[in-house]
Amino acid sequence: MGQSGVGKSALAIRLSGDEFRETASTHGAQSHILQTPDDDNKQPVIFELGSEKSRNEILSSLKEIAANVALLLVDPTRDKELHENIQAWKSYLIDSGTDTRSTQMLVAARMDRGGVFGNTSLEELAREFSFDGVFQTSAKTANGIQELRSAVVEAARPRDDEVARDSVARVVQTMAETLCRLVAKDADALDQIEWRELERIIAVALDAIGFTVELTPGSKDGGKDVVANCAVRNNEHTYYIEIKHWRKGDRPGPNHVSDFVELNVRDETDGGLFLSSSGFTNGVYGQVGEISRQRVRLGEREKIVSLCQHFVRREEGMWYPTQPLPELLFADTLNIGQA
Structure with a gap:
């Protein structure tokens, strides 16, 4: 260079x-x-x-x-x-x-x-x-x-420890891609997937769609699980994705969503997507349009499946984004605040 x-x-x-x-x-x-x-x-x-x-x-x-x-x-x-x-x-x-x-x-x-x-x-x-x-x-x-x-x-020349890390990373990546295909085919597969696996699935799907993706650590992640970046009109845009996958049927409430909204406001992101495989409490739905002017959306089980289906179609060469990536990220979601 x-x-x-x-x-x-x-x-x-x-x-x-x-x-x-x-x-x-x-x-x-x-x-x-x-x-x-x-x-x-x-x-x-x-x-x-x-x-x-x-x-x-x-x-x-x-x-x-x-x-x-x-x-x-x-x-x-x-x-x-x-x-x-x-x-x-x-x-x-x-x-x-x-x-x-x-x-x-x-x-x-x-x-x-x-x-x-x-x-x-x-x-x-x-x-x-x-x-x-x-x-x-x-x-x-x-x-x-x-x-x-x-x-x-x-x-x-790779060192021995680098070779070992690369081998593990390839196995983990392959597993996430396989699970992504399973979810795209059958939403009930989500019931057998652990929370960390779902975070990897979402990261894999967003990467295939066209985002530059960072999967945050499993603990002390700062309130977001995935950071997705893309260029819009030659400007770099950053989006936070928070994922809740509570298989016992518990659902995130207003406090969870409010914390995520505040995080996006503080970090001055271009938007956030809060995904929950089990939906949200009624208190959250009642706050739609009232929480913040920050661009934050809610996504449920259907949105997770949709992202996995985009991954499969992109992998098969049957689909390419025809709309800006931020619009694709927020498609079929609920708006919290002003878009």
Whole structure:
């Protein structure tokens, strides 16, 4: 990643093992296979991120790629706003969550063009912005390419604990998808599902529909179970989803809903969806239209099933959203306050 014209394509081509060649500016994202030793079973993929995208598009791409390694390319021989540009790109890494899950390297590109940029100055910038490594390279002359390639391969290699976590995560994800299909087919399947499983089901369904989803911890979740984000007219929108699944037939009352409304108001979300598989008490229904002006809706068993059915149709390629995602999220729900 980096500014337009900094040499991302040429460097990616070199890292993939090909010879240097002039390239046009990248639009969107391109991928390359990183050259690794012959005995490696898995070869890392380099995603080259175009800089012409909007901020929301860049953040969305970074979240989707979920990279193990992030390379920020700079051209210190021509960049007069080097500090500001590094700061701006670092904010993308932080806001997308890439900052916490990846090894980040600051790479000076096109060093064959002359100009002097000492390692000391580059290392000072790397320390200031908490990069894990510093490299000076030239895709044209191949200087620094092997060193950078080796560092990327090593950083991308999963550790044993990461492999174990990934395996568990895949099993949990597969189970949630399977349960989502069961609920879509038979609403009575909800009666056999535990509360945490339902939270995962809703997260899976919203992700398939098109939201960027975060499933909060099972305890101390701050009053919301799922955080769903989407872009609306190039603006990032955030929605909280609270899920109650009390199989004994108990139903959430006014206090539960009021707390959720207040949470959305406090956090200045773009709306909230309170789902209950057993419905709500009469006291809640009596407060519809009176609790808050914040966009909060109630969803019952039917709404849960509907979201699961959207997941199945999307999975089968038989359905694509034809309305803005917030409208889809709030479809077939009750309005608390003004929409």
